[in-house]
Amino acid sequence: MPDGSLIDRFLEMMAAERGASRNTLAAYRRDLEQAAELIHGSLGNAQADDLRKLMADYQSLAASSAARKLSALRQFFAFLLDEGDRTDNPALDIARPATRRPLPRILTHDHVETLFAQASEEAAGETPPANAVRMLLLLELLYGSGLRASELVSLPRRAVTGGREFLIIRGKGDKERLVPLSERAREAVDRWLPLLADGSPWLFPSGKAHLSRVRLFQLLRELAARAGIDPAAISPHVLRHAFATHLLEGGADLRALQLMLGHADIATTEIYTHVDSRRLVELVNKRHPLARIDDVDLATSSS
Known part of the structure; x- marks a missing residue:
């Protein structure tokens, strides 16, 4: 069967059985069609040696x-194996290129407190500037709910109506998830909604659309500068990382964090486990079964 037909069948399976997004399907198609062009012969009939030569061509990437x-x-060859079009998966014999996911920049608790103190001060009083109240809410949602910048700026106005304790977020891959809305964030919402112009469908309108990601980035850095923090250390992504890191430091469950962040793979969430080594030692000393046995033995011997 021609490579094009095999690729089409594979992508149909990925869409129907695994719910792959349009972007994911497009990326798979590009990669497989490029591989089919570079391999002399049929991609569907390729052997491990063919794939090693192909990966050698990718060394500049x-x-x-x-x-x-x-x-x-x-995944393509695994599909062909399942379908009975092959009796092996030659790609399994190919070593995976070594990758190292960089740790995100870490924002300290002191930095977060300083940012909130500045935003709260600017939004204080009986008639604070609307932009100051908006900034406080943006900060609460970035750090308090761990939203991506694109998710935050495109929030519909109806997302926070009715005293909800959760936001319904449509994130990557067009997948929905529930994100908790803290009491502080709900208080900021209550202050912001009366200041919103009637008729806009967005929670953070700007012109004929909603606030842009670029403008959000600028607003955060301007706030950091006013708070005496290096603006280069602040971004929406950094605050999302801080949300994840500080929750884990507080004892949050990794699986729960995965759901809140909207990560499809738990391995993506695990980059946040750069917890202070002292906390790991403390955890082992308190929770390890042998530690409890030692405590029992000590209590028994002393009695």
């Missing part, structure tokens, strides 16, 4: 890009 292309090949 970033390791993460080459790894993504290999992942597409592995």
Whole structure:
């Protein structure tokens, strides 16, 4: 069967059975069609040696890009194996390019408190500027709910009506998830809604649309500068990382954090587990079964 037909069948399976998004399907198609062009012969009949030569052609790419292309090949051949079109998966014999996911920049608790103190001060009083109240709410939602910048700026006005304790977020891959809305954030919402112009469908309108991600980035850095924090250390993404890191430090469950952040893969969430080593030692000392046995033995011997 021609490679094009095999790729089409594979993508149909990915869409129907795994719910792959349009962007994911497009990326798989590009990677597989490119591989079919580079391999002399049929991609569907390729052997491990063919794939090693192909990966050698990808050496000039970033390791993460080459790894993504290999992942597409592995899943493609796994599909052909399941369908009975092959008796092996030659891509499994290919070493995965070494990738190292960089740790996100960490924002300290003191920095977060300083940012909130500045935003709260600017939004204080009986008739604070509307922009100051908006900034406080943006900050509460970024740090208090861990939203992505794109998710935050595009929030519909109806998302926070009715005293809800959760937001329904449509994130990557057009997938919905529930995100908790803290009491502080709900208080900021109650202050912001009366200041919103009638008729806009957005929670953060700007002109004929909603606030842009670029403008959100600028507003955060301007706030940081006024608070005496290096603006280069602040971004919406950094605040999302701070939300995740500080929750884990407080004892949050990794699986619960995965759901709140909207990560499809738990491995993505695990980059936030750069917890202070002293806390790990404390955790082992308190929770390890042998530690409890030692406590029992000590109590028994002393009695």
